[in-house]
Amino acid sequence: MVEQMQLRKIAHLNHVPYRGGAPLLTDFFGNHIPVAATPILPILQQAEAGVIVPLAVTSTERIPALKDVPTFAEIGYPEMNGAIWFWLAGPKGLPAPIVAKLNEEIRRLIAAPETKQMFDKSALLSMDADPPALTKYIAGEVNRWTAFVEEKGLKK
Secondary structure, X not given: OOOHHHHHHHOOXXXXXXXXXXXXXXXXXXXXXXXXXXXXXXXXXXXXXXXXXXXXXXXXXXXXXXXXXXXXXXXXXXXXXXXXXXXXXXXXXXXXXXXXXXXXXXXXHHHOHHXXXXXXXXXXXXXOOOHHHHHHHHHHHHHHHHHHHHXXXXXX
């Protein structure tokens, strides 16, 4: 388990922007940079093999494939959370019965044991949500990240 002092040392590193994940991972795996913030899937095999040491995950819960890796919240950084998320969307005006049926089927598939097993193996988490809950979640994320960008004075 990573101790808070180790992460506090990392907090003082310089940010080096990359033009994509491939150059970042090339430098990381080549030991040209000491740490990297990256999606889990591209580094999962190296983490499982002990080639790299995951320090923490930004999800709100632990990742089953990396069950011993704490969340940032668990080690004292509750504001350090975020996820790459995907959802199914349709065109504006899609009839409500179609939306309901698609949502029902997708939720059924996500709840299936074989899907859960595949998600766990691929270090993916799922969220059981109906369209209003998903809309609320997305709006909350947009608001949270908009506030962050404005607070930090980030520009395009």
